[in-house]
Amino acid sequence: MTGTTQQPIQLAERAKLLKPSPILMLAARAGEMKAAGQDVISLSIGEPDWGTYECIKTAAIESIKKGQTKYTPPAGIPELRRAVAAQATEDYGMPFAFDEVTVSGGAKFVLFAALQALVNPGDEVILVAPFWASYTTMVELADGKPRIAVCDETSDFKLTPALLERTITPKTKVLLLNSPSNPTGKIYTREELKALAEVLRKHPQIAIISDDIYNRLCFTEKLAPHLYHVAPDLRSRIIALNGASKSYAMTGWRLGWALGPKPIITAMSNYQSQSVSCASAPSQYGALEGVLHGDADIVKTVALLKDRRDFLIAELEKISGVKVTMPEGAFYLWVDVRKFIGAGRKAPGSAELCQMLLEEKLVAAVPGVEFGLEGYLRLSYALDKEKGREAVRRMAELFKTLA
Numbered sequence: 001m002t003g004t005t006q007q008p009i010q011l012a013e014r015a016k017l018l019k020p021s022p023i024l025m026l027a028a029r030a031g032e033m034k035a036a037g038q039d040v041i042s043l044s045i046g047e048p049d050w051g052t053y054e055c056i057k058t059a060a061i062e063s064i065k066k067g068q069t070k071y072t073p074p075a076g077i078p079e080l081r082r083a084v085a086a087q088a089t090e091d092y093g094m095p096f097a098f099d100e101v102t103v104s105g106g107a108k109f110v111l112f113a114a115l116q117a118l119v120n121p122g123d124e125v126i127l128v129a130p131f132w133a134s135y136t137t138m139v140e141l142a143d144g145k146p147r148i149a150v151c152d153e154t155s156d157f158k159l160t161p162a163l164l165e166r167t168i169t170p171k172t173k174v175l176l177l178n179s180p181s182n183p184t185g186k187i188y189t190r191e192e193l194k195a196l197a198e199v200l201r202k203h204p205q206i207a208i209i210s211d212d213i214y215n216r217l218c219f220t221e222k223l224a225p226h227l228y229h230v231a232p233d234l235r236s237r238i239i240a241l242n243g244a245s246k247s248y249a250m251t252g253w254r255l256g257w258a259l260g261p262k263p264i265i266t267a268m269s270n271y272q273s274q275s276v277s278c279a280s281a282p283s284q285y286g287a288l289e290g291v292l293h294g295d296a297d298i299v300k301t302v303a304l305l306k307d308r309r310d311f312l313i314a315e316l317e318k319i320s321g322v323k324v325t326m327p328e329g330a331f332y333l334w335v336d337v338r339k340f341i342g343a344g345r346k347a348p349g350s351a352e353l354c355q356m357l358l359e360e361k362l363v364a365a366v367p368g369v370e371f372g373l374e375g376y377l378r379l380s381y382a383l384d385k386e387k388g389r390e391a392v393r394r395m396a397e398l399f400k401t402l403a
């Protein structure tokens with residue numbers, strides 16, 4: 001061995017592509033500062049600050065006591081698959097069977113598996129900017145190419161039929177839709193979905209992944225409108241993602257699911273079977289209780305969020321130059337800060353603005369650029385009103401020096 005120099009092992013190309021989630025990194029930095037005794041207020045992470053509902057905790061504890069702690073089938077326990085199918089049958093007014101459902105360790109992995117199951121090298125996946133920051137990397141990990149349709153305030157940050165038509169190419173394989181949207185909280189209306197469906201009918205090679213993770217946290221109606229409602233004929237091309245993290249306040253339990261055509265669901269379950277085996281058994285029993293009996297708690301959550309939303313928007317609108325998009329669901333505010341950033345200014349972009357907010361004012365927010373659109377901040381309002389008020393006061397202090 002003497003005289004030989006050890007070369008560092010080279011990473012695979014795929015791993016070189018992989019960037020850590022910027023939102024989780026920001027949250028980690030804010031956490032470190034908090035741990036060091038700094039009074040950081042975090043508006044950065046998409047995580048409920050209220051606890052998992054009691055009925056869910058009890059059901060999961062009972063399941064552990066009963067010994068339901070073993071591997072489960074890769075696609076999930078049949079009870080949960082049946083409950084999700086029954087819920088979807090009621091939500092969308094058409095029958096879903098339990099083998100059209102797969103359960104996994106969070107909607108994030110469900111999306112990952114769906115892209116792995118659908119995308120061939122070079123296939124294009126249409127992402128609607130502003131979009132959830134993880135979408136691009138996940139598409140690239142499936143050897144796909146993100147093709148980004150950038151939407152602005154003129155369409156409420158939503159995809160229009162004309163833009164969809166212009167973005168489709170012969171290589172388009174998937175359209176990824178998210179309603180209510182993270183980061184804008186905007187919801188596609190039935191009419192808007194109908195119009196998108198008309199375009200999609202002309203391109204039968206395109207699968208639609210509908211990320212419905214916030215569909216029950218909706219201020220306009222009980223459930224966000226869905227393509228299933230307005231275009232049931234497209235059903236064989238839709239994969240609908242959902243999960244327990246947001247509606248049932250179960251982020252740390254890691255539990256998500258998908259509805260979709262049987263062959264795609266089977267491929268996704270196989271992907272899971274050969275990677276992480278199955279979702280955690282107690283989490284599945286907990287989520288089962290949520291799906292069966294969590295509706296009353298969701299109603300309370302939505303009322304709480306609406307109150308916080310209105311309060312925080314009123315506070316933000318006191319800052320001259322700030323414009324807030326009115327969210328219709330989820331728990332984020334999409335805040336226009338273009339007045340405070342740009343070439344020649346102290347904060348050239350939203351990333352630098354967030355850096356200043358964190359380091360100088362101890363407020364963690366996520367830069368719009370991470371969602372594919374510069375000029376905005378995303379603020380999570382899954383925090384109590386007093387903290388929200390104080391965070392806005394600090395933001396106002398900083399913005400005054402930048403205007």
Ligand SMILES: Cc1ncc(COP(=O)(O)O)c(C=O)c1O
Nearest residue numbers: 046106107108132182243245256
């Ligand atoms: C739009 C969107 N989709 C999917 C997820 C993933 O949720 P989970 O993996 O916790 O189920 C999130 C989480 O923040 C999200 O915001």
